[in-house]
Amino acid sequence: MGIIEKIKEIEAEMARTQKNKATEYHLGQLKAKIAKLRTQLLEPPKGSSGAGEGFEVTKYGHGRVALIGFPSVGKSTLLTLLTGTHSEAASYEFTTLTCIPGIIHYNDTKIQLLDLPGIIEGASEGKGRGRQVIAVSKSSDIVLMVLDASKSEGHRQILTKELEAVGLRLNKRPPQPIAFSPLQTIVANAVTAACLPHFCHCLLYLTTATPTYEPWVLFREDATVDDLIDVIEGNRKYMKCIYVYNKIDVIGIDDVDKLARQPNSVVISCNLKLNLDRLLAKMWEAMGLVRVYTKPQGQQPDFTDPVVLSADRGGCSVEDFCDHIHRSLMKEVKYVLVWGISARHYPQHCGLGHVLQDEDVVQIVKKKEREDGGRGRFKSHSNAPARISDREKKAPLKT
Numbered sequence: 001m002g003i004i005e006k007i008k009e010i011e012a013e014m015a016r017t018q019k020n021k022a023t024e025y026h027l028g029q030l031k032a033k034i035a036k037l038r039t040q041l042l043e044p045p046k047g048s049s050g051a052g053e054g055f056e057v058t059k060y061g062h063g064r065v066a067l068i069g070f071p072s073v074g075k076s077t078l079l080t081l082l083t084g085t086h087s088e089a090a091s092y093e094f095t096t097l098t099c100i101p102g103i104i105h106y107n108d109t110k111i112q113l114l115d116l117p118g119i120i121e122g123a124s125e126g127k128g129r130g131r132q133v134i135a136v137s138k139s140s141d142i143v144l145m146v147l148d149a150s151k152s153e154g155h156r157q158i159l160t161k162e163l164e165a166v167g168l169r170l171n172k173r174p175p176q177p178i179a180f181s182p183l184q185t186i187v188a189n190a191v192t193a194a195c196l197p198h199f200c201h202c203l204l205y206l207t208t209a210t211p212t213y214e215p216w217v218l219f220r221e222d223a224t225v226d227d228l229i230d231v232i233e234g235n236r237k238y239m240k241c242i243y244v245y246n247k248i249d250v251i252g253i254d255d256v257d258k259l260a261r262q263p264n265s266v267v268i269s270c271n272l273k274l275n276l277d278r279l280l281a282k283m284w285e286a287m288g289l290v291r292v293y294t295k296p297q298g299q300q301p302d303f304t305d306p307v308v309l310s311a312d313r314g315g316c317s318v319e320d321f322c323d324h325i326h327r328s329l330m331k332e333v334k335y336v337l338v339w340g341i342s343a344r345h346y347p348q349h350c351g352l353g354h355v356l357q358d359e360d361v362v363q364i365v366k367k368k369e370r371e372d373g374g375r376g377r378f379k380s381h382s383n384a385p386a387r388i389s390d391r392e393k394k395a396p397l398k399t
């Protein structure tokens, strides 16, 4: 029997089973089995390397964003508008069959935007190009879920479910287990007394799962069985997602208003080029990129070419910043001077552990080198920490 059939069989068994306290454990086990099978399903076929033909796009720029959605919602139209790279758009479904990359230039950074084939219900089981699209989405930093504003709200739920089935968690925080270790059932049972409903549920499932060697998970929150399975499977990807409602030109203003008020959502029209600025700003915010400008000794900072860091990709400490410039630089650094939001006063002397924030200015002081003290805006000990203003970037004060 194939993996898909096995999943179907278990799903049928779950549907047949009544939900109550007595069956809770059994249902939990079935859920865990399905999770395992789905993981297997997504493993690339033996001998192939990763995403598959037409989908192996090299990473480029400071971040990667994937466009996912049902066919003909306007993904390709949007890619062409935002990046200038042409991706064929047409009124028939499945116009796009491979992954098409483009580049967005925004805030002195380059962001790779990926157009993908439309996905359909059943994508998680390999329908259409589901497997490839999901693999590429997982390699991205954030996802833009493109939806047709004139179609049913149900589409968003169906897509979310498809992505959840393959381990993608959108706009969710990973569950926070305190411990995940083999221990005595007794301990677990004692904690079961805690009155959190889901909490008890998880422990109940676990303590009976493997009678000889009882692993247990303890959450510091009211976790569900699904959270528990996520912790045990361990291969989940937590991603930010922006819901992009396209084609608002064909719906009424009241409906537009309703969609626009939903969390993590932006309403746009590619045809009328409406609200694309807002979309870019939201995307930028969700990516959490941190631009750091270097200030060579005795000179003004270079505001044209930031070092771009990200908490999700490698971190934002002074150490990460140095590592970014040159691997061996760290050994030579005595301390750094920092101006910007992360500094408590100007300039702040910081060590390698200091965490930088967007638009900070950093001067590296090497061992055997004296700081230049700075002049003009970048002189020592001016007070209020503040973002370096746009005016200063364009016309820095004279030194």
Ligand SMILES: Nc1nc2c(ncn2[C@@H]2O[C@H](COP(=O)(O)OP(=O)(O)OP(=O)(O)O)[C@@H](O)[C@H]2O)c(=O)[nH]1
Pocket (backbone or CB within 6 Å): 069, 070, 071, 072, 073, 074, 075, 076, 077, 078, 088, 089, 090, 091, 092, 093, 094, 095, 096, 097, 116, 117, 118, 119, 246, 247, 248, 249, 250, 268, 269, 270, 271, 272
């Ligand atoms: N009314 C309206 N139509 C749009 C808008 N944006 C795109 N379209 C149309 O929607 C159709 C599908 O656009 P595509 O860009 O090909 O959609 P897609 O999501 O890339 O489609 P697939 O690649 O087939 O999955 C085209 O006929 C577009 O002209 C919009 O803002 N308003």
Ligand SMILES: [K+]
Pocket (backbone or CB within 6 Å): 071, 072, 073, 089, 090, 091, 092, 093, 094, 095, 096
């Ligand atoms: K299309």
Ligand SMILES: [Mg+2]
Pocket (backbone or CB within 6 Å): 075, 076, 077, 088, 089, 095, 096, 115, 116, 117, 118
């Ligand atoms: Mg397309």
